[in-house]
Amino acid sequence: MGLQFTVLASGSTGNATIIDNGEKMFMVDAGLSVKKLEELMQERGVSGHHLEGLFVTHEHSDHIKGLGAFARKHNLTVYANEATWGAMERHVGKIEPEKRVVMETGETLTFGSLEVQSYPISHDAAEPVGYTFTHNGQKLALATDLGYMSDKVKKHIIDSDVLVLESNHDTEMLRMGRYPWNIKRRILSDVGHLSNVAAGEALCELLTDRTKRVYLAHLSLDHNMMDLAMLTVNTILENNGIFFKKDEFPLRPTYHDRPTPWDEVKRK
Template identity: 50%
Template sequence: MQFSVLASGSTGNSIFVESGEHSLIVDAGLTGKKMEQLFEKVGRDIKNLNGILVTHEHSDHIKGVGVLARKYQIPVFANEKTWKAMDGLVGTIPTDLRFQFDMETVKTFGSLNVESFAVSHDASDPMFYCFHDGQRKLVVITDTGYVSDRMKGIIKSADSFVFESNHDVGMLQMGRYPWSVKRRILSDLGHVSNEDAAVAMSEVIDQKPTRIYLSHLSKDNNMKDLARMSVSQTLQSCGIMPGEFVQLYDTDANEPTELVTV
């Protein structure tokens, strides 16, 4: 199994995953043109995609879904409530490209088993995904206000995590956002902070080589260096020393990460 975080941030999100002859993306939150450019950068052909897995209906996750589905005849998978919420936002998607992926279920694409799980976010029925390929496991969780014990049980022991590290609490509190927006971000239906993300990570990683990609960083309330430092320090306080068996990686809103093998 290989993957690349094609783009991650408040302006657009998409993650590429492949195994054997099957390839998928989680979300397509950028324009169709930008998505095509990102695929070129990782050396993959967007025409070969077997599906777009949608997490929720916010524009930074679905902006390019309709365009890609129609242009390249790519099947789109989402749960029932998410389909209803995004139907007016992605244009018409032909019936033969519309598939339902229910919450807390598993779909199989070749050697990839994809497990959906619920998160806590201010969307209709948000869910994220675990990818299983034999003994290897990749977790994608980038929009949740907190990480519940149930989520931790599902995502535990992955070999790689694309994990939300959205904001620095101090930057958010002192920043330009109106209080209503700050309250929403800080709520259980908002986004996870650097420190809270690290605490959750400390409870789900095993003593084995593990990659953690810090994702969905706010362009106004976080910075790559700050997120990495905060997560690293918090992990250390929990008894985990980054650089030993845990490696931290940045993601970017405009540039894909290197295509790596899980």
């Protein structure tokens, strides 16, 4: 079996993704209740005892809500950098020392044929990261909670077969929305979230012959819609001369309340 994954949930109400290479299975983030995480996993035919460990991107609640209880229940090793450990420790409760692993930003860990590397991102958290997963030449990149698409992030994710990329908000919907201005300013800032337009512009540089699919992720329930995100991104791609046949269209949705189908990274 090749490298496969399912995005269990993605958005401001909670985030979790499972990656499996046939030898090891990991979760990235656990931003939902234990009950909800287990329900979503059951929909994809797996449970907590299948997991080897759990990687953390940053300490915001929509990424760690169920982390402590879920890790303790299933005896999981948790991987995060030192700053994230410090920021989330009081929220996740006690993690036994042997299950608490410091994975510094930029470090690569190897689990058999699976390599996991973290890379720095711009977000208003202690030391937020994204992750890439590589197995026998297949590469999956997770890139959400990006204030902006930096050159450093591009270097880490440009050569991915499949990319899970933030397309958080429509800027005009956000500006006209009900949030107070200080929150809007934070979302629009370089340590906030990537807009539909910013995602589309980034993909103009990121899409290569190697890219099979792109999943649009971490959409705002209040200030975005998946159809709008896909239309905006695709329009920007076409305006930059990037066209796809209907059966080769690379954009795929994620959901805040249900998992994506299992997807093998190399499969067309």
